[in-house]
Amino acid sequence: MATQPLQSSFRDPSGFLFRHDTRLLRQIHASYQTHYEHLHSSGLYKQLTANGMLIQHEECPNTLSPDGHAYKIIAPRELPFISYPYEWCFGQLKDAALHTLSLQKLALQHDMILKDASAYNIQFDHGRPILIDSLSFEIQQKG
DSSP: OOEEEOGGGTTOTTEEEEEETTEEEEEEOGGGHHHHHHHHHTSHHHHHHHTTSBOOEEEEOGGGOSSSOOSEEEEEOOOSOOOOGGGOOHHHHHHHHHHHHHHHHHHHHTTEEESOOOGGGEEEETTEEEEOOGGGEEEOOOO
8 A cells, every 4th residue: 555645735733644545644643632622522623514614534544644653544525626726716715715714703613713724725615615624723722
């Protein structure tokens, strides 16, 4: 089984994307454990995925970790087409910005914030904006 790290995702200190055979996977580091557990236990993940605002993922065996140091391995639902903000029309840029603001508003209701509100984390799924980075959320620090 071939494992191919995606070099473009190694900037995130919480985890990275890689391909295992043909499947896109994401390793989550132990440093993100508290945030990941809160994302799920607070109900934010369920609410966002049910509303089509955040890409769904499934948990996979940690044995798939390329370096053996995973807290979790997840498999995000893959989209058939990836585009980039510099390719979008004004309407798409506006939809992505409003989507990001809606995500932040919902995150705050669950004591979380968006730590990475990059337009590159937004894609369009059947014409609707969707956040593709499950690790963009962290617990809000009061004050």
